[in-house]
Amino acid sequence: MRRRARPIEPFLWLLFSAGGVLAALFLPVVVLLFGVVYPLGGIGPPTYPGLHALAAHALTRVVIFIVCVLSLIHWAHRFRFTVLHGLQIGRLGRLVSVFCYGGALVGSLAALVVLVRI
Amino acid sequence: MTATRARAYRQAVPRLWWLRRRSYLLFMLRELSCVFVAWAVLFLLLLLKAVGNGHVDYQRFLDWAAKPWVIAVNVLALAFLVFHSVTWFNLAPKAMVVRVPKQMLALAPKAIVRRLPEGRVPGWLIVAQNYVAWVFVAAIVAGLVMRSGS
């Protein structure tokens, strides 16, 4: 058990933790409004011009980008260990890491494209 | 000695070990909340993509989000996201030990200092701060979104 320490783990954990905080603070209200309240028709959804103006604001886009990237890293890190331990496939560790962190990277790039094009 | 050791019986971990105990299952559900974190990000990006494409696409997104299966997924996602928030906020003081600076301890009234175990901010206060921050962020986001539409 004396392989050299992988210096990347502490940074992954910090990003995972930061993502955990942002996901806990921001995501429930987003899903509550656009996924549950508006579709169920209790309150009417925001009109297009208003929402567009809000989404196009530079500050909104920066905040959403940070929330998206860190939340995706949070997913990647947690999902990696859940799969490794839950399915007991430690020998596939590298493959699982590539899938998880690779997925987070692809998702982050998609977020960048979407936010730039608003 | 070696002969005995060679015959030691290895207790295998059951494949579905996380179904064996309530606490393991709750742990597994907590960890699986990350799947719904990813879903929430995807859902948010789909919304923003539609907003970027114009009002026709925005209406199409609203119609899609109103499909029963999408609502069902989002209700489930909301439950898991709230579970994530609650577990995350409650466990935060385990990792964070916040010490009150010595100078502040000297200034604070004795009655308060006596209540701080080893000059630390008590765990419940950190948890309470998390919930205050949660309500604050949710109110701001909901306020901005609702105000933008009227």
Next chain:
Amino acid sequence: MADTITLLVTRYRPDTEAEPTVAEYEVPLRKDWAVLDGLNHVKDQLDGTLSYRWSCRMGICGSCGMTVNGEPRLSCATFLTEFAPGPVRVEPLANFPIVRDLVVDIDDFLRKLPTVKPWIVRHVDWVEDGEYLQTPDEQSAYQQYSMCINCMLCYSACPVYGVDPDFLGPAAIALAQRYNLDSRDHGAADRLDVLVHPEGVWGCTFVGECTRACPKGVDPAGAIQRYKLTAAMRSVRALLLPWGAR
């Protein structure tokens, strides 16, 4: 209250059996009897071949850990009346190889423990200056972790250790913290390499079962998360200030 209770005890005789079996014993159910007293009754009166570890029978030696009705417990501190009318399942600690009956092979833990140097490391040591003094505040910083009795219930409760036996594990990390947080100790840097290894603190997913299983009120799960934060901040500092050697 019935005057007897049934124990379902795991037996494993490596010379004659390929895998463990379960034996049933009827023992007196007395208010002041722990599971260990039941086992002693079996060994003295019913079957002298039953093997298990015990020593102090007062929750301090840490040798009588077993799985009682599915939970890792000290058999000397777990009373039979808790399970009346029974039966009570008594199994060896999970996650460890079974040597015989209720005796498990603890070599893995004994190999890992010294790698975190669970003793006070001094880089300057002047014995003639007398004792190393410590204030009550400094003592309370680590006192909780010093309660560990190496009973290994936390390893038995930890699914990460079960799935990945290379994981350093709860007690070893909590004991590393016990010395890291001691004002008299200079060894934190020496312990760093083992702790920040991928099989060290980073393998832990904060299940929290170790803390629930601990019979002495130690919080290994908290110790591990705290150390993750310490190690991570250290890595950030090393990245931002590469010349500031540790």
